[in-house]
Amino acid sequence: MNARVAHRRKRELPQLTITLVPAAEAYDYEFVASRLHDHCLLHSSVAVRVFRAPLLAVPVGGCRRGGRIGAGPVTVALAIRDALQGRPGFSDMRVRSALSSGSHHWVVEWGDRASDWPLCSPERVRFYGYSDGFVAEPASRLTPPRHGPAATCCCANLPLHRFALDPRDELVERGRR
Template sequence: MSTATASRARPHARLLPPRDAFDYDYFRERLAVPSLADAGVAVALFRIPVLAVPVGSGRRGGYASFEQLVHAVEARALLSTVPGFPNLRIRWSPYRDTRHTVEWGEPGLPWWESDEVFGSFYGYSDSAIAAFVRDHSQTPSSKFSEPCSPTAQSHLTSPNVSLRT
């Protein structure tokens, strides 16, 4: 092991207040029960804390995705200490171009479900779901689109962590 490798500090995941998450306002504005955002936590890896929203009040599940398996393991351990994140599990991806996922709550939905069904499962308001569907029209190349938040988009500029809550 080289000296440079040995002396480099490894980033540690930590929990912060939910309002510290850079996507807090985005989710609070779209959840059917906005106070769920306040019951969540910001998961901080590197420099960008992202919001993890607990289950409850119609919200049946959530997930966070991570490029590195070690980060998913750290995030799962941290979320296990917070109420509202039941049935925590890691879905390991064997593919290099696919992220590892920490899920909580009910098992995730099949990929073929509609955006409306996904939105309801994740506790979004009817108006947020309708706006998403309206703004993300289906085309042959995007027939199976996913909800997209600032967090999901952030992986394009910061490939280490993204979170879909």
Template sequence: MQHTMQTDLATMRERLADPSVLDSAVVVPVGETDGIVRSRLAVPVGGGRRAGYLTVADYSEALATLAVLNGQPGFPHLRVRGIVISRDARRTIIWGEDPPTTGAVDRWKLYGYSDEAIARYAQQTPQDEQASNQPPATALDPN
């Protein structure tokens, strides 16, 4: 699925228990394709949301994301996770609390998702993926 500001915003508005945190979201330009700037939406911590993440295409997009979010309110303890086998490998920028290791439902609550959104996603997600302590796959991306 191609991410746009509109799809990121709609996805997060549907997902969050407290969509008012979107008022402080930051647009992150992550690259350029055919002269068009590609941007992603980074949603800060706040209210019941205690952490967030944004997965980007590669190392250069990770650096660009860190540069934009560093020092911004609502993006504490910024860090990058990703397999460092190649500069072209996907990276995930994480902020706020560390994700719990107790499974997906606890992790989704950490991200401030509503009970309804968690129930919808739990129905669509295999049990072994729910047990993982990794950020959700693209179905719950952007963050």
């Protein structure tokens, strides 16, 4: 039995690799780009590839005062912070613990610190540089990202992952038609 325990301890965890790739490769590129007020920021954005999933990181600039990306475990958050550190528009990099829906995860933030606005408040939407129309956009016009983190539908306060396309290509809440 001791040999088994020793063997388990010798196994190494897979090496964590964070890669910065062109912004257009991000799974959530179209989703974020369609809502961003200042499209010029997309030119200096990057996709942060963690394992195999690249997610968009948009720098601060114009009316965008801050940014953030969900990271999951703290080791991933620290690696993302280190990869973005020193890039233009990614100042004041920090890692913060976040509790959401009873689960514990970490986020990487940059720029000004966001206040504790409600998730879908106009102030929060403007802080992250999204257009004002994003707040009032009807749920039927929202399309979830191809992959990536669960996005939020601000008009209905329901996460988009609770919606699915029906046979008519309309978004409907799961379990209801």
